[in-house]
Amino acid sequence: MVKEILRNELCEIMGTKYPIIQAGMGPFSTNQLAGVSANAGVLGIVSTSGFGYLRGDPAKMTKGVSQVARTLTDGQGGTWQEQLKRALHRVEESCREAKGIFGINVMVSSEVAEFAREVIRTTIELREEDPEMKDRLRVIITSAGDPLPMTDIIKPSGLKWFHVVPSVRHALRAERAGVDAVIASGQEGGGHVAWEPVHTIVLLPAIVRAVGIPVIGAGGFGTGASLVAALALGAVGVQMGTRFLATKESEFHPVHKDYIVKGNERDTIVARGVVGPLRWIKNEAALEFTRLTVRKAPGVYLGEPEDLADVAQEVRAQEDKGWDAQFRGDGPQALMPGGEVAGLVDDIPSVRVLVERTVKEAEDILRNLHRKYLTD
Ligand SMILES: Cc1cc2nc3c(=O)[nH]c(=O)nc-3n(C[C@H](O)[C@H](O)[C@H](O)COP(=O)(O)O)c2cc1C
Known part of the structure; x- marks a missing residue:
């Protein structure tokens, strides 16, 4: 059994x-x-x-x-x-x-x-x-x-x-x-x-x-x-x-689930997250957020822990906007955490x-x- x-x-x-x-x-x-x-x-x-x-x-x-x-x-x-x-x-x-x-x-x-x-x-x-x-x-x-x-x-x-x-x-x-x-x-x-x-x-x-x-x-x-x-x-x-x-x-949100089902193994990306680096579903918002992270919080990519107080206001604001869009189910603008295994979820x-x-x-x-x- x-x-x-x-x-x-x-x-x-x-x-x-x-x-x-x-x-x-x-x-x-x-x-x-x-x-x-x-x-x-x-x-x-x-x-x-x-x-x-x-x-x-x-x-x-x-x-x-x-x-x-x-x-x-x-x-x-x-x-x-x-x-x-x-x-x-x-x-x-x-x-x-x-x-x-x-x-x-x-x-x-x-x-x-x-x-x-x-x-x-x-x-x-x-x-x-x-x-x-x-x-x-x-x-x-x-x-x-x-x-x-x-x-x-x-x-x-x-x-x-x-x-x-x-x-x-x-x-x-x-x-x-x-x-x-x-x-x-x-x-x-x-x-x-x-x-x-x-x-x-x-x-x-x-x-x-x-x-x-x-x-x-x-x-x-x-x-x-x-x-x-x-x-x-x-x-x-x-x-x-x-x-x-x-x-x-x-x-x-159903939109979040849908992105996971449709995504392949390359459809996630790591950028800054709430308390460190975070893997997001790759969409318009995540790509923009990644660019912003490279510019305004490069430590994420260099393995340097950042203090929450140090994070640029612009990055925090963009992140809040992305969470808001997630809760609304606004697909392209939503920041949605998700793993590479999305490529195996159908x-x-x-x-x-x-x-x-x-x-x-x-x-x-x-x-x-x-x-x-x-x-x-
Ligand atoms: C949408 C989402 C939210 C998450 N939130 C938390 C959290 O609040 N606390 C935590 O310890 N881990 C959190 N995680 C990580 C999970 O607990 C888990 O370790 C991770 O999803 C495992 O990888 P997988 O997505 O490939 O299964 C989150 C993951 C996802 C996808």
Whole structure:
């Protein structure tokens, strides 16, 4: 049976049927996506980066940003902490019947570290208040920053802790911080990528070799074949973003999904992003933004981390304009994160169909490889 073949230590750690994670993808909270993913047997992830908007002054928000802020809430008001708790409750309720397991993604980069701590504290508090929540919300995935300052708050909580890393050095630091697994995030991936570009095929085995904890692959995964490849490279599973974005249930705009389906493997480009370099779907806005990045934030291409305060106003303004257009679904003007795996995505299935066929493909490949190379 499929589930027996793929069932491994990552399934044990997460409490899921399959060793697959639906990646956190802001700025939407991906509540619905997380719930259906959890119910399909993978780890569903609620994204919390968008909750940062709820702290802002609504009067100063661009139209698009306030629209995102609204999608995170149920319209019942309250502080952002109360809204986050209610959002997590909705996910927990949606996966109670099918006993789905989910987690949250929290970006911990220095610019947002204080807010990240508060998100983590709120989540832990909620788990302590509600035993059902404790049972369903089992994993925290931190990313985009230093995990060490979060050890004191996450470790005693009982949450399983994964951290996203772009290099062996970062993986060793995460291991020192006490994480349960690292997610090796290669340059193919959609959304934030590393200052120094290293691709999954090298990064993943290098990290597997260096650390003594489980390693999960991210960046470029979207098929059963790539899941098998990750296992062959020593990983215990994969995290997929772009592939889950292009599903019926994901909260992203249909135009964004359409660009992913139509794009080929060369249709993404790296330019500046919110907290570092970011891989965008290549369109008019991304090309213009890349030119601007070359001129006004060249450090992105030279591997020099930039302070958020240093970024040229013109670049920030262009980025805000691009996000706004994304939320409106204005195709050519929208800045839309997406990974190279867009070249392998050619439909918008339901999450359940996607998961089942990915697992089936992986199983068939494993059987065929065994038959072809290991039997007489
Ligand atoms: C639209 C989009 C938004 C993303 N937002 C986040 C985020 O808020 N936090 C984070 O840790 N990673 C974010 N990522 C990265 C994903 O979590 C994941 O690591 C990445 O998509 C994996 O590469 P893939 O797209 O090739 O599957 C985002 C990716 C995409 C495509």
